[in-house]
Amino acid sequence: METLQIYWWLLIAVLGGALVFLLFVQGGQSLLLETRGSVAKNLIVNSLGRKWELTFTTLVVFGGAFFASFPLFYSTSFGGAYWLWMAILFSFVLQAVSYEFRRKKGNLYGTATYDAFLLINGVVGCVLIGVAVGVLFFGGQFTVTRGNILDGNAPVISVWAPSHGLEAITCWKNLLVGFTLFFLARMNAALYMMNSIDDGQKFFNVCRMKAILNGIIFVVLFLGLVAVILTSDGYTVEPDGRVVAVPYKYAINLIEMWWVLGVLVLGVVLVLIGFALTAFKKSYRGGIWWTGMGTILTIVSLLCDLAYNNTCYMPSLTDPQSSLTIANSSSTEFTLTVMSWVSLLVPVVLLYIWYVWGKMNATPLTPKEIEEDSHSY
Amino acid sequence: MEDLIQVVDWSRLQFALTAIVHWLFVPLTIGISLIIAVMETIYYRTKSEKWLKTEKFWMTLFAINFAIGVATGIILEFEFGTNWSNYSWFVGDIFGAPLAIEGLLAFFMEATFFAVMFFGWKKVSRGFHLASTWLVAIGVSLSALWILVANAWMQYPVGMEFDPAQMRNVMSDFLAVATSPVALNKFFHAVTSGWVLAAVFVIGVSCIIAAKGRNKEMAKDSVKVAGWVGLAGIIFTMWSGDGSAVQVSRVQPMKLAAMEGLYRGQIGQEIIGFGILDEKEKEVKCKIAIPYGLSILANHDANSFVPGIDDLIDGIALTPQGDTINTVSYAERIEIGKAAQQALRDYEAARKAGDNAAVDDALARIKANYQYFGYGYFTSPQDAVPPVALTFYSFHIMVAIGGYLLALMVVALFVVYKKPEWFDTRLARWVGMLSIPLVWICSEAGWIVAEVGRQPWTIQDILPVQAAVSAVTAQSVQITFWLFAIVFAALIAAEISIMVKEVKKGSDREITA
Numbered sequence: 084m085e086t087l088q089i090y091w092w093l094l095i096a097v098l099g100g101a102l103v104f105l106l107f108v109q110g111g112q113s114l115l116l117e118t119r120g121s122v123a124k125n126l127i128v129n130s131l132g133r134k135w136e137l138t139f140t141t142l143v144v145f146g147g148a149f150f151a152s153f154p155l156f157y158s159t160s161f162g163g164a165y166w167l168w169m170a171i172l173f174s175f176v177l178q179a180v181s182y183e184f185r186r187k188k189g190n191l192y193g194t195a196t197y198d199a200f201l202l203i204n205g206v207v208g209c210v211l212i213g214v215a216v217g218v219l220f221f222g223g224q225f226t227v228t229r230g231n232i233l234d235g236n237a238p239v240i241s242v243w244a245p246s247h248g249l250e251a252i253t254c255w256k257n258l259l260v261g262f263t264l265f266f267l268a269r270m271n272a273a274l275y276m277m278n279s280i281d282d283g284q285k286f287f288n289v290c291r292m293k294a295i296l297n298g299i300i301f302v303v304l305f306l307g308l309v310a311v312i313l314t315s316d317g318y319t320v321e322p323d324g325r326v327v328a329v330p331y332k333y334a335i336n337l338i339e340m341w342w343v344l345g346v347l348v349l350g351v352v353l354v355l356i357g358f359a360l361t362a363f364k365k366s367y368r369g370g371i372w373w374t375g376m377g378t379i380l381t382i383v384s385l386l387c388d389l390a391y392n393n394t395c396y397m398p399s400l401t402d403p404q405s406s407l408t409i410a411n412s413s414s415t416e417f418t419l420t421v422m423s424w425v426s427l428l429v430p431v432v433l434l435y436i437w438y439v440w441g442k443m444n445a446t447p448l449t450p451k452e453i454e455e456d457s458h459s460y
Numbered sequence: 461m462e463d464l465i466q467v468v469d470w471s472r473l474q475f476a477l478t479a480i481v482h483w484l485f486v487p488l489t490i491g492i493s494l495i496i497a498v499m500e501t502i503y504y505r506t507k508s509e510k511w512l513k514t515e516k517f518w519m520t521l522f523a524i525n526f527a528i529g530v531a532t533g534i535i536l537e538f539e540f541g542t543n544w545s546n547y548s549w550f551v552g553d554i555f556g557a558p559l560a561i562e563g564l565l566a567f568f569m570e571a572t573f574f575a576v577m578f579f580g581w582k583k584v585s586r587g588f589h590l591a592s593t594w595l596v597a598i599g600v601s602l603s604a605l606w607i608l609v610a611n612a613w614m615q616y617p618v619g620m621e622f623d624p625a626q627m628r629n630v631m632s633d634f635l636a637v638a639t640s641p642v643a644l645n646k647f648f649h650a651v652t653s654g655w656v657l658a659a660v661f662v663i664g665v666s667c668i669i670a671a672k673g674r675n676k677e678m679a680k681d682s683v684k685v686a687g688w689v690g691l692a693g694i695i696f697t698m699w700s701g702d703g704s705a706v707q708v709s710r711v712q713p714m715k716l717a718a719m720e721g722l723y724r725g726q727i728g729q730e731i732i733g734f735g736i737l738d739e740k741e742k743e744v745k746c747k748i749a750i751p752y753g754l755s756i757l758a759n760h761d762a763n764s765f766v767p768g769i770d771d772l773i774d775g776i777a778l779t780p781q782g783d784t785i786n787t788v789s790y791a792e793r794i795e796i797g798k799a800a801q802q803a804l805r806d807y808e809a810a811r812k813a814g815d816n817a818a819v820d821d822a823l824a825r826i827k828a829n830y831q832y833f834g835y836g837y838f839t840s841p842q843d844a845v846p847p848v849a850l851t852f853y854s855f856h857i858m859v860a861i862g863g864y865l866l867a868l869m870v871v872a873l874f875v876v877y878k879k880p881e882w883f884d885t886r887l888a889r890w891v892g893m894l895s896i897p898l899v900w901i902c903s904e905a906g907w908i909v910a911e912v913g914r915q916p917w918t919i920q921d922i923l924p925v926q927a928a929v930s931a932v933t934a935q936s937v938q939i940t941f942w943l944f945a946i947v948f949a950a951l952i953a954a955e956i957s958i959m960v961k962e963v964k965k966g967s968d969r970e971i972t973a
Contacts, residue, residue, distance in 0.1 A: 133579055134575075136530070136574060136575070137571050139530065140563070142534075143534055143563050143567055144560070144563035144564060144567060146537055146538070146541075146563075147537065147562065148560045148563070148564075150540070150548065150552060150556035150560065151557045151559065152556070152560075154552025154553060154556055155549055155552075157541045157548045157549075157556070158541060158547075158549035161538065161540075161541025161542045161548070162542060162543070162544075162546075162548070163545070163930075165542055165932045165936055166936070168538060168541070168542050169538075169940050172535060172538050173943065173947070176532070176534070176535065176947060177531075178531075179528070179534070180528050180531050180955075182527070183523055183524055183527035184524070184527070184954055184958060187524065187958045188958070188965075189954075189962075190957065190958055191950075191953060191954045192954065229626070230627065230808055232546065232627055232927065233804060233805055236464065237464065238546060238837075238926070238927045238929075239545065239546050240546055240549050240550075241545055241549070241930075243931065247936060414552065414553045414557075414630075415553050415630045415631065417631055417632065417634075418554070418557055418630070418634075421631070421634045422557055425565075428565065429564070432564060432569075435569075435572060439572050439573070439575070442583055442584055442588075443575055443576065443583055445583065446583075456579065458519070458520065458579065
């Protein structure tokens, strides 16, 4: 059973890593704010528009996989941090229609409104997903009492603080996670555009400068975040089942799980290589591949650091005994086994995504292609 | 307690709003993706540019609809957690799996090949593009399959058992969940009704385009494809609807009774074709009825008994084989449910105290009484009765329009093949135009029957709505409900406006590939 829980957390971590990488779509949308000219805006939107559904789908599958494998997390976090999740939800609902509607005749509200929706999703969606991840590291104000199901007047098992997630949004540590993700997404977006759009040297240089600028901010924030995480208390489950706070728990985990530390270092190095090659080689277009792979590995390692080694992956600040672990929040052995068989299809899915991505991105997007395409956004 | 009731009501309203709005777009996506795939197959085989331009015209409408369907779909997944958190834990071990499988098998397929379908014309081969278009259509139906597996399980929970130690239900047989006859029937019914809806949409829009005189050829070709898809769809929908009625009579007899507004049933029960329900008097007035109809529909036996709402409350029902029996009354179910809940409390106390004998005794009582666990949350048998009028009228609207749609498909095919000169008349345009809202009303009415008719259960007999909610305030849900309502209204208005412009474009100028 323990192996299955570890396996499923790893899958969640991989999906989380893929999601954070694909948030370059949101990062790119946030770049619309400082982009002048409709041609440049259309290029950015059309470039991202061919990938937005992949990000959206990964978010949905991430949620679905969490629901299937760790339902107590789903019920506690979603039902508790109501406002946080609703804000994320609204931002993604606005995004989903904006690409398709923005330049269609009769869209009622004008292109600028839909571009504003994309901007909102780019900023709010990205930062608040970071806040939701921050709650995993720094805890939430909730209790879990399974026996409540028998209380006809108040039958809810997981109960959150009355602020219902607003307190998480105002916590500076969570916001640090959110803005770190945000600037990472912006850097990745600029690198993606350098790789997938061909609109002359000027556009390329603008993207490069954005990648460098956002990359610098990201690196500073990331170093701060790592320092905060490694010096924070974590919660662990003792052999007798009690949950206790442990100083420097996440740092200890890295020392005790050398492979997680290795993946983290590798991920960070890859991101830095991608950033450095872009910064020091003027015509280098391939930065996104380095930072993309580095992003996925870094997130996977951080999520493993968060939950393995008897660590509570979502500590309760109200009642530590209610904290969630991969052991107490998971589905049963039977369900995890069934789902594990299904997960054997993941490589097939990855393979066709990879193949199609290669086909669709074989030649960079140009203004001419947008002009000639009857379905351009 | 009062706040709990309000939270439950607002959460139900919010979920109903989201589901109804989502279902405006899903059936069109299901059906039109198939129609487009058929058109591209013809183009692939004939290499005729006229089929390419026909396909591309419908693809534009498909994309507009697809986007808003995606937008509303994610809300439903989130709402299981945000508004029904108890549900998410209590049955998450079973319910989460189909959702995850849907995402992995269907959503990625749709998202990946959707991009090829729309932007890959010059980037991939013709064969690869055709395959992508079909994969989008298959992905859409696969998505429907898994979501209906999940939905059917809520209405007919199989392949599970209750684990007292974890105080939740756990999966014991995945195949039973995935291949539940209720799920398969729902899948066929929902997907083929999507074919019908899309066919009516295509026929209606084609009639409007043809009436203007331009692109008449394209309109006719579209009606030919849509007509056959729609005819196949309506036949399968009626066939699976018949199967659904038999299943409902076995596993959700209260829903069937509400569908017919039937309070006291009899042998050789008539079926109402039209009538006005008087809930106070518990009868249908001004009715037009077909003798023996409901007995035939529910049991395929004209002389069988169909129980009404009061019969069921009193404990008169059918066995899964269709025999009439005296079973457990709702008042007794409430007592049994309370006994199951008390046994669970005793189990928990005994477990903490380390009293093994008491644990065994409690486990035996839980096992004996768990079948009616959910009734323990009720105070009166009436609590287990769904909103009768809404279910009754929705059912009859669905059936009446369904009959009309069968005729429409036959007439459309007759006209387009045998009397093409009738096609661009004013009458054809009006019939086509008016049929579009009718098919949507029919489709939504079907979902209302399925979902309102099963109230108050989130899981049939196990978990009623009041025990499934989240610990949020009624005001919070009220705020998000109105926010959703505003956003949905704004987006639907934009979608309709864009669609109208695109159709106008199709009727005002020559369409090119």
